[in-house]
Every structure is written in C-alpha cells, then in structure tokens.
Amino acid sequence: MTLVRVLFYFLSFIAIVSALYAASSKNLVRSIFVFFVTLFALAGLYVLALADFVAVTQIVIYVGGILVLILFAFMLSGKETLNVIKQQNSRIISLKTLPAILLAALFFIVLLNVVLKADADNLPWIRESISLKNEITPNAIMIDNIGVNLMTRYLLPFEAISILLLMALVGAAHLSRKEGKA
Amino acid sequence: MNILTLLIFIPVLFGLIIALLPSSVRSSFKYITLLATLIQLGISIWIYIHFKTGTAYGGINHEDQFQFVQKLPWIALNLGSMGKMQIDYFVGIDGMSITLLVMTSLVLVIATLSSWEIKSNLKGFFLLFLLLDMAVIGVFCALDFFLFYLFYELMLLPLYFLIGMWGGARREYAAIKFFLYTLFGSVFMLLVMVGLYLSVTDPATGNHTFNIIQMMNPANYSGQSIFSIAGHQTILGMPARTVGFVVLFIAFAIKVPVVPLHTWLPDAHVEAPTPVSIILAGILLKIGGYGIIRICLGIFPEVATTGAFWLGLLGVISILYGAFNALSQRDLKRMIAYSSVSHMGFVLLGIASQTAEGVSGAVMQMVSHGFLSTMLFFLVGVLYNRVHDRGIQHFRGLGSLMPKYTAFVMIAFFASLGLPGFSAFVAEAFTLAGAFKSPTVNGLLPYWMAVCGAVGILLGAAYFLWTLQRMFFGTESLKGGAVWKIALTDLNLREKLTLAPLALIALALGIMPSLVFDKINDSVLALIQFLQLK
Amino acid sequence: MHDLLPHISESLSNVLGSIIYFMPEVYLGLLFIVVLITDLIFGKRSTKLCRIVASAGLVLVMFKDLQQVALILDGPHLIFSNMLLLSRSGIFFKLIIDLLSFILLLYFTWDNKLKAHQKGLSDLYSIAMASVLGLHLMVMAVNLLSIYLAIEMVSIASYLMVAYRTENAFSTEAGLKYVLFGAASSAIMLYGISLLYGFSGTLDLADTIGQLSKVNPISSSFAVVLVLIGIGFKLSFVPIHFWVPDVYQGAPTPVTAYLSTVPKIAAFALLINFLSPFILASSWKGFDIGIALSIAGIVTMIAGNFAAVMQSNVKRMLAYSSIGHTGFALMAVVILTVQGVSVLTYYLFVYALANIGALVLANYFTNETGAEEVDDYRGLGLKYPTASVCFVIILISLTGLPVTAGFTGKLFVFSAVYSVYEQTHSIWLMLLMFTGALTTVVSLFYYIKIPMNLFLKRKEIAEINNKKSHNLLILSILISFMLVLLGIFPDLVLRYL
Amino acid sequence: MITLTDFLVVSAVLFCIGLYMIVSKRNAIQILIGIELILNAAILNLVAFGKYDKVNNSGQIFALFAIVLAAATTAVALAIILNVYRRYKTIDPNDINKLRD
C-alpha cells in the first residue's frame, strides 16, 4: 500500500463522511461548513488524479466563490430560516426521508453495477492511451497544455462561456436588485 | 372557370361580402345568403341538365369518364426517399355525385329560408352557414382524397358553432359530442389516407398521389406498400386492407350514422336550430353514405365484398334499432332524428347488397331522405318557433287548429313511411329488392336481411302514425292552454313556399324515379362491374 | 505543451477557418454586447431602444443565417475542432428560432404585466440575446462539451426569464422550481457525460460511439440515459415534464411563449444531433433508443393531452398541450430520416407559431379583461369577435384540423412515419401513430373548451377596459393568417426544408 | 496505484448522497448543495479519466468548464431563492406550491 493509496482512502473517507453529514444535518449552517470540508477533500482527490489545476480552480471558485455566495444568501435571508430549520426532527431515517434513501440506495446499486461492469481500468481506449504514452504522469506539467488547448481546440466554449457568465451576471443582478431602481 | 369550382366557391364569395358589410345592414344578410344558395341551385340544375349519360360516362374508376372535371396541381413536394407528394385540386362528378349535388343545393336553399328564425348574431350565423355550404358541396365534388378530407373536416367547425351558438338548452353538450364523434372517425381516416397515399403511385408521373381514382386501381399499388393487394401486409396481426377499410368505414358510419355510432345524432338534431338540423339530416348524413360508396367501396372493393355481411347486418340493425327508438320518443324532433337512423340503415343495406337495385335504391334513398328529412325538420321548426315546445304529449288535436300545417305534416310523414307515389317508397322497395337479390346474384347477404328490412318499414308506419294520432288528431288539448292556441297560427306564405317544392319533389321523384335513376344508372352499373372484377 | 506545439498553427487555422461558418453566432454575440451596452448607457429608459436594437439585430442574424445556406451546398460542415456541425437542417432550425425569437422580442412589451415590471425590460433583451446564442449552439452542438455548455446557457437564460418579474410571487415560485429542477437535471446529465467521456475517452460524439461499443452495454446505456435526462428536460417529455405546467403558468406569458417554443425546437435539433450516431451506428449494443423514444413519445402524448383535459387555467392547459405536442414530435425523431427531420422542422415551426398565437391571445384577454381561467372567457366571443375567431383558428391548428397548418404538419409527420413503417413494420411506429390519432381527439376535448366558453356560454359583461392591446391582436391575426395560408399551401415553407 | 474504479465508486457515492439531498432536504439551499455534490461527483469522474487523455486534455478542461458553469448556475439560483424568500418568507420548496394542479 503506497502513500498515495492511503491518501486516497483517507481523502475519500473524509469526502464521503462529510458529505453524509452535510446531507443528514438539519442545520443549514453546519451543512454548509461541512460541505467546505467535502470540497477540500475533493480537491485533494483531484490532485491525486493529477489534475492540480482543476484542484486549485475548485478551491478558488467553489470554496471561494460559491460557498461564500451561499453563506451570503443565507445570511441575507435572515434568521427566520434558521428557526424554521431547527424545528425539524433530526433523525436521518424517518418516514419522510425513507423514499429518498431508498432511491439513493437503489441508484447506488445500479451505479455500482454500472461501474463494476464497465471495468474502467481495462477500457480499450485507456489501454491504448497507456501504450501510446498518452497518460499524464505525476511529474508532467499540464498547465501550459491546458492553456494551449483552451486557446485552440476549446476556444469556442471558452468564448461562449464568457457570454454566458456575463448574461448570468446581468440576470442575477437584475433579480437581486431592489425594485424601483434602475 | 370550371363550373364545379364556381359552385364550390360561390358561398365563400358571398361570405366575404357579408363579412365586409357592416352589422347595421344585418337584415340583408339572409337575402344575400339566399341569393348565393339560389345561384348555386341554378348552377347545379344547369349541371344536372347538361350531365351526359351513357356507358361512356360511368365514372367510378375511370378518370376520363368523369364530367366537369378540373385538375390543377396544388401541392407538389419532393420528399426524397418518400418520393414526391402530389396533391391536386381535382374536382369532377359522376352519376354518384350529381343527384346528391342537386339535392344538396336545394336543401341549402330551404335551410336558408328556414334561417329566418335566427335572430341573434346574424353575421356570424350566415358566415358559418356559407362556410359549411362550401364544405359540403366540396365533399361531393372532390376526387382527390386530400381535398376530400379537407372539405370533410371543414364541415366540423361551422357545425360545431352553429349548433353550439344557436342551439337549444343542451347545445354545448350536443355540439361537443358531435364534434368529438366525427373527429374520432376522421382522425383515424387521416392515418389510412396517409397509408393509401404512400401505397399508390400515379403511373403517369411516378409520384405518390392522393387521387382517389388512382387508388382504385390495384396496379397502382407498389408491391411492398402497406395497402398493396398483392402484398398481404398486416397491421397488428390483421390484414392491412381490412384495417383500412374498417377505419374508413367507421369514419363514414359515424356520419351516416350507423348503430352503435349514432348517439351524437339525436342530441345534435334536437339541440340544433332548424336550419342546421336541416343541413345535418339533409346533407351531412348523405356524406357518410357517399363516402362509403365512393371511398370504402371504391378503394377496398374486395374487403367490401368479404365484409358485406357485416355491413348489411349493421344496416338492418340500424333500421330496426332506429325505428324502435323512434317509437319510444317523447320529443318530436328526437323521434324524427331516430327515424333518420332507421332510414339511413336502408342506405347501408342497399350498399352492402352490391347489386344494381340495391345501390340505386341506396342513392335514391339518400336523395329522398335529403328532401324528406328537410321537410320534417322544417315542420318541427315551425311548431317550435311558435310555442318553443316539441313534446309529443304536449299537443293534441293540432289538426283542427292548423289544418294546412297538418296537411304538410301528413304528406311528410306518409312520404317518409314509404307511401307509394313518394320517393321513399321507390328507394326502400328497391333497396330491399337489391338486398334480396343479393344471395342469388353474388351471395353476399342472406335472405333474411331483406325481410328484416321490410319489418323496419312496418315500424316506420307505427311511429309516424302514432305521432300523427297523438299530436294532430283527437280533440284539441294543448299543454300551454290559451296562450299556445293564439301562438299556434297556421303556416305563412314563406313557410308554404318552402314546403311546397319539397313535397312536390318528393312526389315527382316517386312518380318519375327516372329523374334520379337515369342519371345514376351508368355509374351504378360501372360500380357493380368494378366490384365484381375487384 | 510540447506535444501540442506542432499542431498549434493547424488548430488556429481551423479556428480561423471556422469563423466564416459562424457568422450568425458572431453577430449574436456582438448583438448581446451592444444590447447590454445600450442598457447600461441609457439606463431605465433604454427598454424601447434595446428592443429596437435587438429586433433589428435579429433580422441581420436571420440574413446571415440565409447566407450560410450557400456555404454548405457540398454537405454538412464541422467547425471549431468538431465542436459544432453546420448542416442544412441546422440552418433552418436556426432560422426558425431566429424568426420566432424576433416575434417574441416584439411581443415582450405588449404584455401589460411584464410592461409594468418596475426594473425595466432591457435586461430581458440582453438575456434573450444570450439565450438565442445558446440556442444556436444547441442546434449545432455535436460535442459533449458544447452540448453541455449550450444547454446550460439556454437554461440559465430561461431561469432568469422565468423569474424575471421579481415582484410577482408566481413568477418567482416558477423560477425556483425551474432552477432547482433544471440544475438537478443538468447535474445528472453532467454525470452522464462524465461517464460517457470515461467510457469512450473522447468528447466528440462521432468518435464516442465507436468506443462505447467496446464497453459493457449496461454501463454505456446508463450513461446515455443520464444524458437524455438533461436533453429531455429541455424537451419536457415524460418523465421529465413535471416542471412544465407550474413553470409555464407562473412565468410571464411572453416568457411562457418563449419557453414553450424556441428552446424546444433547439432541443429537438440537439436530440437529433445526439442520437443520430446511436441510432445509425450498428455497433451500438445498448438499449434500443428507437423503442425508448417511442415509449416516451406515447406516454408523453397520453400524459400531456389527458392531463390537459382537466385544466381550467388557460396557460396551464397550453402547457400540458405543449407536452402532448412534444410527444407527437418525438414520432418524427424516432424514424430519424432526412424526411423525418424536415417534417419535424415544419411541424415544430407550425406548432410554435400556433402556440405563440394561443399565448398571445391568452395574453390579450388577460390584458383586456383580466381573464386567466377558461371560465373567465365566458361570453367574450361576441365582445371580441376578431380575437376570438383568431383564437379558434389557432386552436384548430393546434388540434391539427384542416385547413390549418397544424393539419398539414400532422399529415406530414404521419406520412414520414408511415413510409418508414412500410419498410420496418415496427409495431412501435404503429402504436405511435395510433396514439397520435387518439390523442388528437382527446386534445379536442380541452382545446374546444376555449371556443366553447368564448362563444357558446353566455354572460353579461359589464366592465369595459379601455386599454386596447391592438398590437397583440394584429400579431394574432397575422399568425392566424399564416396558419391558414400554410394549411392551404404548405409547400410555401416545406419545399425549402 | 489508485485504480479508476476506485474513483468511480467514490464519485458514485457522492452522486447518491447528492441525489438524496435534492429529493429529501426541505431547504432550497441544501438542495443546491446536493446539486453541487452531484456536479462534483461528475467532475471527479472527468478528472480521473482525464488522466489518460494527455493530448486533448478533455477531462480536465471539461472539469474547469463545469466548475465555472456551476458557479454561474448557483449564482442565478441563489438570486431566485432570495426572491422567493422575500415573497414567501420560507425557502422550503414543499411550502412553495401555489402553482399546482
């Protein structure tokens, strides 16, 4: 068992447990903060998958952007939300959530089935890629590769997403604006 | 300008005039409509007179034997592997359509005359009326299935509104029932129509075509197509051509109407205003019969032959069932509506017999019923207009109160129950003769069907006479008392002028059936020959 | 990087070469920015100006669309490193989308409620422009990334448009439902895409199929199903249709008109792009997509039409009816022939026109009398004859009766399906057609409610509203006229498709 | 060596937890978190497979786009949720059901 492997299990464990906690917690604030942990753990997993740039982006955008946004929203919505949420009973498995748990479990079984049947490590294209040395090695620097690709092969999505973000910005601003003001 | 095209689209022209005129001159609308229908009548009589007869004008499955033909390319689309879609504006008539055409034009005039009772929203009424007018004339002239279907469906909407807006108390129910019933039939007809179109290619151009006459020729079906005779294709395990026939038949049977698809009819008739009842009974029902002859028999002759027994059975059931129902009605209009079911059963029986007598009788019955039901519904309308009641039990002894009215009622009733001298007698007698001849000629129908049909004639006498006795004879006694007595004035001049021609025509057709038979004979013979050849 | 260096110039020339095939979208992008800037410069008064700019711009875009026809005479063209595919049918989809969007842009301000929105409508135009760009991308996308991106672009724009009237509770509620449902579906779709990518190692749809055939069929099927959920969300077929009634009812009427038509058309184009490799490739071993779509189509037709029967709110009813129409259109997708596509284009165009018309008229009556429910229409027919007659024509077209375009559309779809049935004798096609015919009858049940209330029911109407919505009336007259014209001469449009 | 199956199983677990959250949580923000979980599960997949796609680097780049898009969606969703809160004084989607059959 290599260190990497230990690390992987550790991070996975953290990610899953924290996600479970976030899912089971009735307290929104706790839920959000535990989700931080999940995201960090996931970022770690991305690193293990040799996607350091993605991991960084994850931390910057998700943790720095989305979660903060959520917290802001949460705080803007005031205390009433908290009160309402606290009243709910805190058992994970209740009659109300049972269908949801069953659904998730069923999905998990199916997914597991799908994953195991697919036999991901022996997929033809992966073996081919390994043989062609198209595999990212831990010491490869992928950032410039990403940069080139974004400017050539993925130029169109790159430009399109800019318009998308602008539109989302305009729209979100419009929605959040106080009424009666331009 | 083709005369048929003119005939079809004159109402639209006048409709536009009405649409453009301001509502302030609304009292003139009925005269404009009357003018339109009169012009149509004139044209159709002109066509009737100039309609050539002889074996060279048999029509049915020979495109060159149709008369007053106009054929213009209309929609021609290239659909790649589906071939080219060829839809023509193709109108023309043969013996099957000519008499119905004249009948329709006349009934429309009568319907217009009876529209005098309409008081509200005249513009809408006459616009819809003229639209309907165009559609029904179009149906009888169209020789392209697409065009036929267009006109066929186009009738629905005006009728829906005519019943729904100017009808009686339960008009909404009646209108929607009518609409749904007929739509149910026609939507599935659309499926078969598409199937036929894809199966048939025009030998001249190699395109798929909607031409009804081309559809009658087995050689035009491509071998693998769904409705190909040689192909023996199946749909859901049933022979495709049988399915096609049944679907088309159901569509038309709803219009005819054939028991058990008839329940829209009493409701629609009862709730509809008089002019619409007249059009419904006088023309609409005939479209069903015409469709069965032209399309069901024409396109699926071999299925029609194998299924003739069932057609005949349905006809007999309609005759008896309709008559029994008429016997138990308390509403005069409903009674007449059910009598229509019974009378139209003869049409089906005659068609099913596939003999010259039977088919001629069926066409005659359609023409005759066109005039007679018009008369009957007009008469009911007269009564209803006076006192707004139609309950048979609410009237007694009308004979002494309204002698002229009673005289016309008697003429209409006796003509309807098949008194010799009137058209219905010839029609029903020959329908039955054809049905009885069928087992020896082509072995399609059993003998007993004709006998059962004859019993229907007896029942017809029963319900008409019973009504006559209950409503018109005996000592005077009205539900509405003195008020009704004042309201129940005898016929006025307009009403007499409307009824007299109908009575005279029914009489004329009874005494000189050749007026109809001469024109249809060649087509009937051609049809019979066509059916025998398959 | 070193691996890529030799290819950079090649890739760049590909990008540059692609731009000529991308002019409408470039214009749209610019237009978005121009509208945005106009909005920023002129502030609150900019609504009218934005509208003019946006509409005029769209005309230009349409012009550019038309120019593209000449570019692809020699066949479909892949651009931007196989991100997009420009095909003849795609161009027509885009043209129709642009045309309808143009109509809708004009229509936005004619809704009294939307017009009264205090924050102004200029933002709406910006969002709409971006949305149209997204739709263009959807129509052309043949790469998993571009598909996801385009869908998200349209979705986000739609969320914003639905929730646009922030002062209205219904609008916000609809927005919430829409965004939650939409985000969840697109997340699930992304998961599906990630699996697809994982199993095939490529985002290019054309290559994907070859790799997928080497994977366990259950695994690949599951991935495809998850992706279909995302696309299905835009199409709203069963079982991904639940959001539709609530959202359509809650959204501002012009937005409903927008949502129920344009994204749907684009989504159909996308569905075709996505599925054609799976249906056409013989190596696909997963589930039979044709049958799956057939079932979805049948159930959708039934669910949509039957549920609509019980509705009393006009917009909600039209929402269900649009679900039903999706089911019907799926019929043409199932066969996936060239004719199928062109017929589908025609059908969708006609449906969209009629649906917009119906909503315009619903809007008209709301403006005039405040009528929202079917019952409120009681007796309005005689008071507003022109609008009511137009309504009847439009509903007839939606039902699919002659002589309206809806009928010809239905006829052509049936023809296309039939011609395939003749070769395959697939029972599913038969069932589809049967259900299509049956639900047409059922659809009459509810469509007829409107004319019935307009004309057949009587009620004294006392109040008279002086705010006349002439624009809506003219628009609906034009649409009715178009529908009848196409009903009689369908080849006016169809011959080009 | 960490196998791809390991990654896939982890992502599957996360996906299911996300699913559970979006159907069971009675708070719009928590539902949003559930959606983010699913997105992350997908991103994990993309990244894991992206390891074997060095030239095109599709996995990682898709992951980047996904993150950005998630941010945009979240922003819009939050804006809407805020508006809902203003109108309904609750963000429990089950209580926001004025639009229904």
Place this chain on the structure above:
Amino acid sequence: MEDFLHSIQILNYTVAAVALPLLAALINFCLPAKSKAAGWISTGAILLSCILSAKVFAGVWNNHEVHAQHLWFTIGKTEVFAGVLLNNLSVLMLLLVSVIALPVHIYSTAYMKNDDRYNRYFTYLSFFCFSMLALVVVDSLVLFYAFWELVGFSSYLLIGFWFTRDKAVQANKKAFIMNRVGDIGLLTAIIILFAQYHTFDIVQLFAEKGLIAQSIINNGLWVGPTGQIPALWQYVACGGIFLAVAAKSAQFPLHTWLPDAMEGPTSVSALIHAATMVAAGVFLLGRVYPMFTETELTVLAVIGCFTAFMAATIALTQNDLKRILAYSTISQLGFMILAMGVGAYASSLFHLATHAFFKCLLFLVAGIVIHQMQHIKDDNELDIDPQDISHMGGLRKKLPLTFIVAIIGALALVGLPLTSGYLSKDGILIQAFDWSENRSGWFKIIPIMALLTSWLTTFYVARLIFKVFFGEFRLLKSNPDIKLHINDGSWQYKLPLVLLAVCCLFPLFSLNPFSFEHAWLFKGLKSANFVESESIYHTFIPIVVNVLSLFVLYAVYAIYARPNSFAFPQSGFLYRLSYNQWYIDDIYKRFIVKPVLRLGSVCFWIDRRVIDGFVHLLAHVSGYIAKLSAWADQHIVDGFLHLLTRIVQRIGNFARKFQSGKVQYYLFSMLVIVLLLFVLKILI
C-alpha cells in the same frame, strides 16, 4: 289493324276512367272548404268512369285481353314498366267498382251535406276511387303494390275523417298499421318474385305459360326459368301474399281492424269496407292464383272457412248495427277465400260481385237508419247510441222503402233463391263439397262448417232485420214522449237504394235463378278446364240450405219480432207453437243458441282479448323493446361514451397526481421512473 285501333280506344277509355276520379280529387282539393260543387264534381267523374268502364267491359269481356305498357324507369339493367292489363277479371272489377261507387257518391251528397269538410270528403272519396280503379287495371307488381297501399291510405283518410273523435283516429291508425303488415307481406312477396324472375310484369309472371307456370319446386329448391332460390322462399312469398290478403280482406287473424273501421262515415263503410277495398284481397288472390300450390290453397281454404264461421258467430250477439254488418262482411269474405282455397275461382269472384251489391245496399240502409236515429237523438236530446239495434224496432212503417230494399238485401245475404246471393253462395258450397269428395274425411269439416255458417248467417241477418224493422219501436217504450219525424229521405237516398236493390236480384247475373253455372259472370271467369260435375250436391245442397234457412228465419222471427220477447216463454207463445217446435226451439235455445251465443261471446272475447290482445301485446312488446332500446341508447351506447370520458379523466387525473406543486416530488418521481425503467430494461 282494327284490333289494334280497338285496343287503343279501350286503353284510352280505361286510362280516362281511372284518371277522372283523380282529376275530381285534385279539383276538389283546391275548392274552398264548404263548396257544394265538390259532391257533384266527384259524382260526375264517377258517372263518366262508370260509362267508360262499361264500354271497356263490353270491349274486353270474353274477348282477347288487352295489355299495353310503357317504360317507366330503368334501374341498373332492370327495366320497370308501367302499363294496363285488361282481362275478364280486371274489367269486371273495373266495372264493379265504378258501378258501386256511383250510388255511394250520390248517397254521400246527401249524407255528408252538413259536414264542415264536405269537399275534403269528396276529395278523399274520389282519390279512393282512383286508387281502386287503378289497382284493378295495372299490369306491374310495383304499381299494384303502389295502388294497393294508396287504397289503404285513402281508407285511412276516410276512416279517420272525423279526426277529432278519438275512436276514429285509433281505428284508422289500427287499420293502416294492420294493412301495413299485409303490405309488408306483399312487398316481400314481390321482392322474392323479382329476385327469382327479375321482372315485375304480371303477364309475364302469371300468364298461362308464364314464368310461374314453368317453375317447379324440386329438392328444396324453387327452380324457375331464370334461376333458383331455396323453396322456403316460395312459401314465404305465398305467406306474404296471404298476409296481404288477410289484412286487406280482413281475414283471421288480421281482421280486427274492420269492425273498428266502422267509425268512418257510413257511406264510406258501404263503399270501401263492404264492397270494394276489402274485396281487393280476393282480387289479389285472383291475380296471383297460379302461384299457389295445392297445400297452400288448402291452408287458404281452412283460414277462409274458419274466418267465415267465427265472424258469423260473433255477429250473432252484436247490437251495433254497423258492427253486425262488418262481421258479416268478414264472414262473407271468408267465404270467398274459402272458395279460392277449394279451387272455386270463378265462384269466389262471382260471390265478390254479388256481395258487393247487397252488402253495399245493407250499409246504405244502415246509414239511413242511423241517420234517422241520430235525428231522433238530436231532436229529443237523448243519450243513446244511434247505432244500437236494441233501441230500434218497427221501423218498417216509418221507413217503407228502406225496409223493402233491406229485405231484398238481407235475402240476398242469406242466399235465398231468386237473389244473386243464392247463385254465388250455393256455387261455393257445392264446389266445396265437390272438393272434399276427393279428399280424406277431415276435409269434410270445411264444407260442413261453411254450411253451418250459412245458417248462422241467416240467423243474424234475420235478427238484425227483425229487431230493426219489426216489432215495436223500443225507444218509444222507455221514452214515451219522444217525437218522431223520420222518413226515407230525399231522392239522393232513395235512388241508390233502388239501384242497388235491383242489382241484388238474380236477373242481372243469370236468367236461370237456380243454377250458378249459368250465370254469365261465372262463365266468363271459370277456367278452361272447369268440369261441370253433376254430383248429388247440386240438388241436395240448395235444398238443405234453404229449407233450414227458412226454419231459422222463422225461429228468429219467433224470438225477436213477436212482442213479448224470448226471455220469458209465455203460455200464449207455447200455444201457437207445436210441442215439437217448442221442443226444438228449447233445444235450439238451450243447446244451440246458448252455446252459440256463448261461443259468440267467447269468440268475441277471444277476438277482443286474445287476438286483439295479441296485437296489443305485440304493440306492447314492441313498445317495451322500444323503451329498452331507448334505455340502451342512453345508458349503454352513450354510457360507453361516458365510460370513455371517464377513462380519459382517470388517465388525466393519474398524470395530474404527480403535479403536486412540490418540485422535489417532481424530481423524485422523475428519478424513480427513469431508474425503474432502466432496471426493468436490464431485467428484461
């Protein structure tokens, strides 16, 4: 050539004779309501018809038959002709109808003069004459059927002439519907013949070497020169014709309409329901005679015989003047049918002719009596039924002429010698006995019953005459202070009576008053192979019949005409009768009269309850079927529709159930459905 011209002339006369009444009807139809001209127009028309008919008769009788036709219309390949066929049978009927109609017309001008719808009456009457005259001359079955129905139709109009009376309206409806039953039979028969022979032409079908004659029934198939159909349909055709005959000629079981039809004006009863229309059935039998096989003829005979007997017994107990005559008519028609059945073709038609005269006469007499009783009733404001003979009596003094002609008519009806009735009736009886001679014992019942009937006839006729004309005026007894101002009436009443009375005597038919075979009419109609058999019956029957009839007459006289009626035998009564006579009378009363009366009432009861009841039952049954089908229509057929609507709603509601407004529920449903579908797909 001359023949040809002759034929043309005859045809023209015929057409004119037929068309004149129609013309009169049309003119009358257009006249104002109370115009008195109507009567004379009709009478003039019928007079002309009468003259023309006589000319036609003279030209055709015992001469070669005239047949001319013209293409009417073509249907398919079948050509339908309209034409005239004049042979002995048709010219006889032509003449008979017009001759009977003439006095009735004259009579009517007086009888109906106070009616509000005088011109309408003559319109109908002329229309009837037209239909009847046309019926007897046409040559095509289609036309025959047409006029057959028109005759029924005009009868309908005339029965219900006083349409405000409920009974009249009920009666005419009943008459028309029962006739319709017969019409359907005829129509079926015509259609079967058409299907078999492809023609409607009577000559082609029924001529001596016609199509019918060439057909045989073989192995259950009816093989004709033009094709074959199952033999069953030959029976059905004959059954149909029989139904037609039974309906029109009021034979069992379709006879009950005729007594009811007496609600019409009496003059109408005289013409239509005694002399002409009801005879049409017999005429039809005459026309299609070759169709019937031996067995079918036997059935005819049985039915005719039974009807005759039954009607006679019923007539015994009736008190309504016209009803008695109506039952008598039924009975006599039964005789004619019987005659047809036993092969006495000529006798049957002979009886038809003689019966027409005397029955018409009797009806006209009844009309006068009723008219006068009505006068009494109106004058004294009594509440009596003017037709009830129990009020009458002793009228011979008040109405002398009426009395005399009534006696003549009655004697003819009874069939005493020197009257026409004797000639025709005895002919039937004799031939019936001849016929039974060659058959097994059971067939003897038929002539014996006929014999019995003839005595019963004597009884009821005598009862009628005696009760009406003899004894004392019974009304005077109960209401002693009534005024009587009655007389025979004007010449319009008298002339027809005298005319008809003359026709009831033997010289018009035969110079030999005792031998029917010498009657010219019989000679003209008998078939070529008729053998004059000189059996014992020729002398035996007339004697037995007449002697016994005389006894009966006397007995009746004793019972009814003498004062102190039979109910309580008095000593004076016993004295004047011999012991044996009294004894016979007693037996007669106890064992014959009473049982016969009982039988009569039973028959009447049966008639009212069972047969009529059966008809009513049929009406009820069809009524129930009607109600049932109406119910089915509303609940099953329509119910099916509603079920469909329900199904649509169910499915719709099912789909809507998901639409709870909760977005998470939507998501949940969506995911569950997708997942389940997928799992299902995998499992399957």
